[in-house]
Amino acid sequence: MTDRPAAPMHCNADLGWSRYFADQITEDEARIGFYRITHLERAGATGLNEAGPVALHFPPGLTTGEVAVGDWVLAQDTGRVVRILTRRSLLTRRAAGPEVRPQLIAANVDTLFIVTSCNADFNVARLERYVALALEADTTPVILLTKTDLATGRPAEDYAAEAQAISDRIEAVLTLNSKDENDLKRLRKWCGAGQSVAFIGSSGVGKSTLINGLTGIDRDALRARSVPQATGDIREDDAKGRHTTTARSLHLLDGGGVLIDMPGMRELGLIDAAAGINTVFEDIVDLAATCRFRDCAHDGEPGCAIGAAIDAGALDAERVERWRKLTDEDNRNTESVGEKRRREKKLSRFHKRVQSEGQQGKQGKYRR
Ligand SMILES: Nc1nc2c(ncn2[C@@H]2O[C@H](COP(=O)(O)OP(=O)(O)OP(=O)(O)O)[C@@H](O)[C@H]2O)c(=O)[nH]1
Numbered sequence: 257m258t259d260r261p262a263a264p265m266h267c268n269a270d271l272g273w274s275r276y277f278a279d280q281i282t283e284d285e286a287r288i289g290f291y292r293i294t295h296l297e298r299a300g301a302t303g304l305n306e307a308g309p310v311a312l313h314f315p316p317g318l319t320t321g322e323v324a325v326g327d328w329v330l331a332q333d334t335g336r337v338v339r340i341l342t343r344r345s346l347l348t349r350r351a352a353g354p355e356v357r358p359q360l361i362a363a364n365v366d367t368l369f370i371v372t373s374c375n376a377d378f379n380v381a382r383l384e385r386y387v388a389l390a391l392e393a394d395t396t397p398v399i400l401l402t403k404t405d406l407a408t409g410r411p412a413e414d415y416a417a418e419a420q421a422i423s424d425r426i427e428a429v430l431t432l433n434s435k436d437e438n439d440l441k442r443l444r445k446w447c448g449a450g451q452s453v454a455f456i457g458s459s460g461v462g463k464s465t466l467i468n469g470l471t472g473i474d475r476d477a478l479r480a481r482s483v484p485q486a487t488g489d490i491r492e493d494d495a496k497g498r499h500t501t502t503a504r505s506l507h508l509l510d511g512g513g514v515l516i517d518m519p520g521m522r523e524l525g526l527i528d529a530a531a532g533i534n535t536v537f538e539d540i541v542d543l544a545a546t547c548r549f550r551d552c553a554h555d556g557e558p559g560c561a562i563g564a565a566i567d568a569g570a571l572d573a574e575r576v577e578r579w580r581k582l583t584d585e586d587n588r589n590t591e592s593v594g595e596k597r598r599r600e601k602k603l604s605r606f607h608k609r610v611q612s613e614g615q616q617g618k619q620g621k622y623r624r
């Protein structure tokens with residue numbers, strides 16, 4: 257384990273500040289501070305910008321649950337948060353536990369590294385779930401298949417081909433040994449200045465090893481280090497009643513990007529993720545639209561295009577079953593999602609559209 261010194265202080269652009277956010281603030285607002293959330297605490301948060309970390313607190317009406325690590329917020333000199341800037345991306349899951357509610361995982365992540373290994377952990381259904389989550393969140397999925405050095409039975413390339421076949425929206429599938437420095441270098445492409453990355457995957461697949469390798473320090477030490485924060489990590493029970501420290505946190509990478517550490521993501525229930533699921537299963541969704549009955553349950557009805565495709569050997573029945581399961585789960589959970597979140601999603605799409613339309617020539621009012 258190398259013990260490199262802490263990464264040097266970064267500028268706002270290194271931290272992920274971009275025109276997308278600059279365009280959202282008025283000239284008056286530009287006089288107050290804006291910060292990227294690095295840690296959440298019970299009643300506040302730690303924010304960071306090029307001047308360093310500050311303790312932030314939320315105004316009445318804004319709770320910790322509505323803010324995510326990775327968010328950009330405007331805040332007064334007193335540390336009182338004024339508002340959260342519209343997110344470029346937002347990872348959300350169904351919160352662990354019996355109550356159905358969405359839980360924000362991380363905001364403004366550019367690349368989500370989905371980690372699994374070339375062994376029994378490899379599971380297409382789980383990968384489809386993660387990819388749907390990534391696409392729903394507007395992050396770019398990159399799949400990392402670890403433990404190539406331990407792969408027995410099947411060559412690593414087989415796993416990679418199966419993973420890539422899940423969706424052409426997966427930017428890359430890499431096979432690697434998480435302990436090999438040369439393999440780690442292949443991740444740097446997504447970890448440059450201004451880029452935000454996060455890792456997700458089951459326990460034991462190598463996330464800590466990868467994160468340690470990228471940052472050069474121990475993951476536990478990483479949590480303790482980062483930037484000074486108030487005490488009071490958020491603890492919660494997972495499905496099996498275990499207490500887990502699930503504090504998510506943002507860290508600076510040597511190359512100028514940031515890593516959002518999201519420990520304890522054992523359960524990943526989808527909620528309000530129809531767009532992500534439909535993208536992963538695009539071909540099935542298109543086919544379903546051509547069934548004779550609009551409300552076809554694809555369960556032996558006459559004129560069912562999905563049944564016909566399965567019979568013709570053009571569609572994998574197991575994949576259809578996985579699509580159905582994910583969709584059912586999402587539908588069940590989504591009923592509880594409030595109107596507020598829907599509005600936020602719409603607003604974020606609007607900002608993105610305005611920005612891409614204004615790309616030719618027009619400069620933002622305020623830039624740093
Ligand atoms: N041989 C080999 N061992 C690996 C590889 N990746 C991870 N390991 C080992 O697998 C074990 C688990 O790796 P971790 O990095 O702790 O896995 P994790 O995903 O962080 O697990 P959690 O912290 O439980 O979420 C460790 O003993 C690692 O050294 C790999 O590519 N090859």
Ligand SMILES: [Zn+2]
Pocket residue numbers: 544547548552553554555557559560561562563
């Ligand atoms: Zn049908």
